[in-house]
Amino acid sequence: MTDRFQKQRIRMVDTQIRVRGVSDQRVLTAMEKIPRHLFVDEGLIDQAYNDNPLPIERQQTISQPYIVALMSEALALTGREKVLEIGTGSGYQTAILAELAERVFSIERIAALATGARRVLDVLNDYNVAIRVGDGTYGWREESPFEAIVVTAGAPRIPKLLIEQLAVGGRLVLPVGSRNSQALLKLTRLSEDPEDLKQEDLGGCRFVDLIGEHGWAN
Numbered sequence: 001m002t003d004r005f006q007k008q009r010i011r012m013v014d015t016q017i018r019v020r021g022v023s024d025q026r027v028l029t030a031m032e033k034i035p036r037h038l039f040v041d042e043g044l045i046d047q048a049y050n051d052n053p054l055p056i057e058r059q060q061t062i063s064q065p066y067i068v069a070l071m072s073e074a075l076a077l078t079g080r081e082k083v084l085e086i087g088t089g090s091g092y093q094t095a096i097l098a099e100l101a102e103r104v105f106s107i108e109r110i111a112a113l114a115t116g117a118r119r120v121l122d123v124l125n126d127y128n129v130a131i132r133v134g135d136g137t138y139g140w141r142e143e144s145p146f147e148a149i150v151v152t153a154g155a156p157r158i159p160k161l162l163i164e165q166l167a168v169g170g171r172l173v174l175p176v177g178s179r180n181s182q183a184l185l186k187l188t189r190l191s192e193d194p195e196d197l198k199q200e201d202l203g204g205c206r207f208v209d210l211i212g213e214h215g216w217a218n
């Protein structure tokens, strides 16, 4: 999409994302393409390409561009996958995933955010995205298994049901830790045994709470 923000997007990718080591060309291309300014509040449009998260409705946030790129790269998508996202928020990461995978299933607990995200995703013709309102800590069993699952809110522990809904060889990327600080983990399911996992630590981060039955209490 060519618009007056295109130069800012290219600069964002060069100065915030590539320099920090994200090298998956499909991720970089998606980040250069998707108009992040459509996903932020009107009053914050001029900050849409800054190197930080921004507030969205209902005390939630649109994640820092670098974190979106890092999580997307960690999912190792080729374009053929079914992906589950927990925490649609503004829908920005959902739009990036829609570029990188075949189908995206996204769950958001706050209905107003899900409605707002759907509106923007429709403008972008992202018809390979399904959004559901509910508690994403249960996953989306009817559509499982997923080759990739991303959780965009901080969890106190790894939700077991999400591992069960991960395909063998599938990747789960999520922040796990306390309410104030988490480690961004990448878990790869190695076999039919849901406990047979490879775990990698991608670094420290701070997300809003994952609230739900298998997350934090409200």
Ligand code: SAM
Pocket: 060, 061, 062, 063, 086, 087, 088, 089, 090, 091, 092, 093, 094, 107, 108, 109, 110, 113, 134, 135, 136, 137, 152, 153, 207, 208, 209, 210, 211, 212, 213, 215
């Ligand atoms: N990736 C999003 C973006 O680009 O805008 C940012 C998401 S924001 C950091 C985290 C989102 O997770 C919030 O919108 C919050 O309402 C949602 N959330 C928290 N707990 C949830 C749950 N159990 N199920 C679904 N969504 C949840």
